[in-house]
Structures are given as structure tokens and as C-alpha cells.
Amino acid sequence: MEPTTLGMRVAAGAVTPLVRKLLVRRGPGAGLVDQPVRIGGWLSFRGEKRTLDPGDLARLAEEVVARYAKAAGPHDAPAPEVRREVADALAHALGRLGELDMDDVQAVRLGPGELAARVGRPEHLSAGADALFGPLLHTVCLHVLNFFTQNSTFVARTAVEQSARLDRIASTLELLAERVPDRTAADARFEEEYAAHVARRHSELTIYGLDLHHTREWPLDTAYISLEAEAGGAPLPAERALHGTERVLLRGAAGSGKTTLLQWLAVTTARQDGERLARLPHLVGRVPFVLPLRRVLRDGQPPTPDRFLHAAGSSLAGEQPDGWAIRVLRAGRGLLLVDGIDEIPETERGATRRWLRELLADFPGNLWLVTSRPSAVENDWLARDGFAELALSPMGRADVAAFVQRWHEAAEAPPELADALLGLVRTTSDLARLASNPLMCGLLCALHRERHGFLPHSRKDLYEAALSMLLERRDVERAIRDDALRLSKDSSVVLLQKLAHWMLRNGRAEMDRADVVAQLERTLPQMAHITATPEGVYRHLRDRSGLLREPAADRVDFVHRTFQDYLAAKAAVEEGDFPLLLDNADKTQWEDVLRMAVAHARPAERARLLRGLLSGPPDSEHAEDHHYRELLAATCLQEATELDPAVREEVERRLRSLVPPRDLAFAHWLADGVGSPLVLGLLPGPEGLDDETALNVVITASSFTEDAALPVLARYRSHPSLGVRRQLAWAWHRYDTRQYAREVIAHLAEDELYFTVASVEHLKALRDLGGRSRVHAAYVHEPEDLVAHVPAERLTHLWLSTGWSAGLDMSWLGAFPRLRTLVVPEWPPEVVERTLPSALKVKVSRNVVSP
Structure with a gap:
């Protein structure tokens, strides 16, 4: 048997x-x-x-x-x-x-x-x-x-949990009834089809490095890592960026996960999954519109709502009922995900802002999330229109570990390979900086597997290795044979450089297919060993390189902007386009191009570029322009492997003059713009600094996630300023939990300070320190985790973050007999009254302040 x-x-x-x-x-x-x-x-x-x-x-x-x-x-x-x-x-x-x-x-x-x-x-x-x-x-x-x-x-x-779940379902249904008015049968039918279409279209990501043996598509549910966004110093999960506000401008570096976040929000909203939306009630009943700007603005005219689906290339565009999109937006049910302000020419951004303002005025009540690279638009670009600003943070240790493990599972690679890579990242500061965003982390995973543990330590070397993997080994490993056309890696790079260089000169993130073929037609006579037609070469690059794609009919772009910038910079250096680079250095979309140009250049050419940056923009009297170029020059130092010592000293001298940062915006600019350990070594104090300057220094230092930032932060652990202590408590999640607890958290004065906990490990570490009277649950926690790990005899003030949804059963608060103040999200008063135990004697506050 x-x-x-x-x-x-x-x-x-x-x-x-x-x-x-x-x-x-x-x-x-x-x-x-x-x-x-x-x-x-x-x-x-x-x-x-x-x-x-x-x-x-x-x-x-x-x-x-x-x-x-x-x-x-x-x-x-x-x-x-x-x-x-x-x-x-x-x-x-x-x-x-x-x-x-x-x-x-x-x-x-x-x-x-x-x-x-x-x-x-x-x-x-x-x-x-x-x-x-x-x-x-x-x-x-x-x-x-x-x-x-x-x-x-x-x-x-179980009965209690079922009651709480029923309350959440009832609340969700109330929201749904409020947001979804009576619709025509045609509208309802189309919305169902459209939701399924959005979920299918955006439910997969490209995973770099899986194209040798496996599919390049990665299920979004598996791939998505919940990153954090910063709002005035307080962290929150990035997917909750629109909770409590209708309009957000989200900034993030290239490859930081902005587009992935938009895809996740679109799919989550389309699916209307009850359990997930219980914690995201602002998405209940919404209809998502994904609007990648480089695509929807390609004809020069911003689309009206009835043309949203056409502009985005949706296959259902012709099936939508007349006036459907207008009716959705009039009812305030839209979720408008506008991606890539930085990917449109700077000359078109003013018109784009006017288009957004007109839509906001004509269709109030909808949710808007607009994304951009950090310095692409000024800080108050959409402030007049009620947009809150968030910054997408680099991946922390836990995020990197989760990403690496999921990547190796998707690649069916041995777990010990993931462990080996994480060991290298944790012990090598150069790799730690490279692994701080999903794009770079994915490339490191792929190269670590393919090169048996040997990894590049600079951004330029990482791109070169990635190109070699994609262009040289991909077809060999997949046993692909194309007798009609076989291009070497060098030939492919030359051709791709020509296309990237054209896009750079013309300020474009996409090309018409006809322009691609025309550029190849001009180049191929100089490459006599290639006998194929320009059209055939284009198809080969599109189908075999893994770097080009057609996102819409007759439209061509690179799979990621960073590859375009790298190849464009290489072409610009080879063509001697140094005046072109320096004349455009003030345009933020050229930032990565300048950095990579310094990496590609020879020593004398590097000195020329850096001196040009330090000399300031032509005909500019604004100090901010000079500071931007000085910071850009300092950023480029990381890529300058060989450089005239006098030039290096001048760049460092200029950087020292910008430290300490004079205000909050400059602190973020200094950290995000330079991103170099050089900045950490220049940060002063705390002696001789006023409270505001000390806070700016701590904000700058805590933007660096590597361990080198810990000694700087530890110097401020005895600072009396509540603002400084708040920032130090909040930054905990970016570093090793136990080490940061020992070196910083244990030394912070407790008066008026909420200690921010972002995980169960934080709760346990804080418990081991004896607990604290004020706790801020910054991310979603299960009630039993708080009850199990927060010492009941210490807790007097509890701040629940926006991860706690209205309607949850709160009787567990009775486990904390000394609790006097409870800070909750923006719950309606009747929900608070219904939810909290009647015997609980606490002051309830709905004015959530920065921790």
C-alpha cells in the first residue's frame, strides 16, 4: 500500500x-x-x-x-x-x-x-x-x-478576526458604492475588459540577465519589492504614496523602480483585490490610466482624455464607449499614472505642465502620480497645483537581500550563489553603492552568475560587462544561428552608439523607425564587412541585442534609459563632442551622459570636461547653476580613474565650500547628486553647528546606506535637538538592525521622541534595549507583533502609520495599560469611535507629524 x-x-x-x-x-x-x-x-x-x-x-x-x-x-x-x-x-x-x-x-x-x-x-x-x-x-x-x-x-x-474582516469588507463596499455611480451597461462591460487588459499588460517586468537560459519576463507579483518614499523626513511604503493626498510628484534616480511602482499600482487597481485594497482604500473603485510621457507626447500634442488609450498604445482604444474616459474622470474615479517628466525634452516640459494643470482644473477629485528623475524639474514645479513631493529611496539592506533572493529563484540558480553575492555586496562598499537600485542589482545578479563570482566595481565596468553578456554571449548560449547576419559585439556597439548619439543630440527618448534605418544607412558604408541591408541590420539589433525594442508601431527605444546614456556618452567622446557636452551640462537629462563621458574619456579629455564644468554655464549669473555644475563635477570624480591631481584638488575644494548643506533641499541635493563617500568625509560637527545645520548634515549622511555613514551619524547621537534625533531614529531601517541599535538608537535621549520601527526585527531590538515609551510603527505591523515585542509597562504613546486601515479591530490595545496617546491615520471620527475599545483611556490624534 x-x-x-x-x-x-x-x-x-x-x-x-x-x-x-x-x-x-x-x-x-x-x-x-x-x-x-x-x-x-x-x-x-x-x-x-x-x-x-x-x-x-x-x-x-x-x-x-x-x-x-x-x-x-x-x-x-x-x-x-x-x-x-x-x-x-x-x-x-x-x-x-x-x-x-x-x-x-x-x-x-x-x-x-x-x-x-x-x-x-x-x-x-x-x-x-x-x-x-x-x-x-x-x-x-x-x-x-x-x-x-x-x-x-x-x-x-477566529471569530474576532472574521468580524474585523467583515468590517473591512463593509468599508470597502461603502467606498465602492460612493465612487462607482450608476453606469451604462456598455461602460461597465468595457471597464471589466479594460481592467483585465491593464492587469495583463503590466503584470510582467523585464529581468536583466535572465535572457541567456530563461524568459526575460518576470511576474510582477514575484518581482515587486516594496521600496520606501520619503515625505518630509517620514518614511512610508512607496505604494501608499497617494494615501491621504490626491497628487504626488515622485522623484527617483534612473533604475530606482519608478516605472515598476506605477505598474504595480495599475495592476493592483485593475484587479480590485479586496484583501490588498483593505490597506489601500484610496484605490477602491478607481480606473488606472498609465501615461508614459515619451510615448503619449510623441506627436507633439498632449492627448485629451478620450485619446489616453490611443496615445498609450492600448489595443482596446477603439472599443471604448464614446465619452467613457470623460465620465470616469468627471466622477473622480481616475488613477492617472504619468511616467517620466525627465524623458521628454526640456523645451516641452512647460507645455506638459500646462496640460496637467488644465486636466487638474477640469477633472478634480482624481488621483495623480507623476514621476521624474531627482533634478529634472525644480522643487516647486507642481507645488502650486497641490502636488506633494516624495523621493524614492535607495534599496536598503533588506530590500537588496529580498531582490537578490527572488532573482535567483526566478533564474533557478542555487541559493548559495545568492548568499555569496550578498556577502560580496555587504563587504564591498563599491558594490553596495551599485546595488542600491533594482536595475543595477539585477545586472549584478546576472554578471555574478555568468562570471562565476567575478564582479566589476565601477558603473562603467558594470555596463561594459552587461553589454558583453547581452551582445556577445546571448546568442551563443542560446545556440542561436543566423547565417545571413552575425554581428560581433564591437560592431553592434558601434551601431547602437550611432542611434543613442542621434537621440542625445535631438533630445529624444524614442526614434521613428524610419530615422533608425536612415542612421544605419549612413553608417553601414563605413563597415564594409556588413553586407546586410539597413532594414535587416535594424531587425537584427531589435531581435538579438536585447537592448532595442519597439514599444509601439514604428517607434524604437532602448530597453532602459541608462543604456542609452552610456552608449551616447561613448559616442560623444569618440566624436570629440566636448563643447556639445559642456553646453548642455545644465540640462538634467544629460547628467548621466556627462558622468559616463568622464568615464570613457582619456585623462586630458577628463580634465577638459571637469574644468569646463567648474567654469560655470555661459552667460549665467545664478549661483544655483554654478553649484549644480560643481556637484556634477564632484559626481564625475567617481568615474575618473586617472586625472590631473590639480583638477581633482580643485573639484574637491569646490565641494568643500558647499559643506555643510545650507538647507533641507540642498542636503538632499548634495547626497543624491554626488552620492560619494567623499561627501561623508567632509561632513562636520556636531560641534559649532546650529540645530538646523546639524539636521541638514544628518539628513545628508543618512542618505548613504553603506556602513561608512554610521560613524558620522553616531557623532550626533547625543545631540539635544528633537529634529536631529527624529532623523536618526527614522534612519534606522537603512542599516544593520543590531549594529545601528547599539551605536545610535541606544544613545538617543527619549524625551518627546517617537522611535520609528520598520520591521519585527526593529521591535525585537528595541525590546532588548528595554523598550521605549513612544513608538512609531512606520510600516504595516500585525497587532500581535506589537503585543509580543513592545514592553507593555513602558509604552505610553503609540503612532500607527498609514499602513493601518480604518475598521481594523483594535481591542489588542488593551494589552498596554499605560497607553495615553494614540496617533492614527486620517480616520473619520466615527470610525475611531467605533473601532477603539470603550474602556481605553487614550488621547486620539489625527494630526500626523514628521517623526
């Missing part, structure tokens, strides 16, 4: 008594005030001893296997050595069961199969033991969960 079948047959008679022996019952109640009992807390011999030692577990496992063998009969019973092997493995698994960090309700949600998977199975079992171990562990887990469901605490807690 199959082990699985027999395991289920003998379960009730053999395993159930042992499970009852293993677990202890608790008293009645909903288990909401006392600390939730983790699985490990249930493991005990009832009435005999409170804990199980390895010997107890071994005897239990042996008895389970023995009863199984008896039920199997003399002919089907496993051999003694197999029984011994299975008993040892099962004893180890029972021990792991007690180590799981979840309670009984969470375990039941998993089900027996997933619970057994969490426990894990040992490696190197013999075939007979492996066949028997799985069914027996599954059976044990099944009866453990059955025990939990019969426990009165479980039943009561």
Missing part, C-alpha cells in the same frame, strides 16, 4: 493520541489581550512537564513510526534501518515545529501541507525513508491543526 494512503488510514487511531500528548490546552477567551501563544508555546506534556527535550521528541517520533509499521502489517512494514532514519527525521521536524514564528490561527490558515513545508524536510534521506517521511509529517501537521481548531481560544480569536 502507498505510504500516503496508509498514513491517512492509520492517522485517527495512531497519530491523534500522540498529538494530544504533545500539545497542551489553554483557557477560554479570544486571546486578544494576553500575548498570542506561538506554536512553540503549545508543545508540552500535559500536566507532566512544561517543555519537551530532544529525548521526549525522539520517543514520540519512534512511537509514531512504530504504530505506522504495526498498521502496515508484516509484509508492508518498513525495514528497521528505514524506521530509525524516519524517526530521527521526524523528531527533528517536531522540534522545528516549535521554532516557527507564528501562532495557531496563522498556522491553520497555512494548512497542513504548507505547515509541513515550513517545517522542512532533511536532505539525503534514503529513497524508502523519503517516501515515508512526507506522509507522516503531513499527517502529524494535520492533527496538530485539528487540535488548534478545537481549542476555545482559537474559535474566539
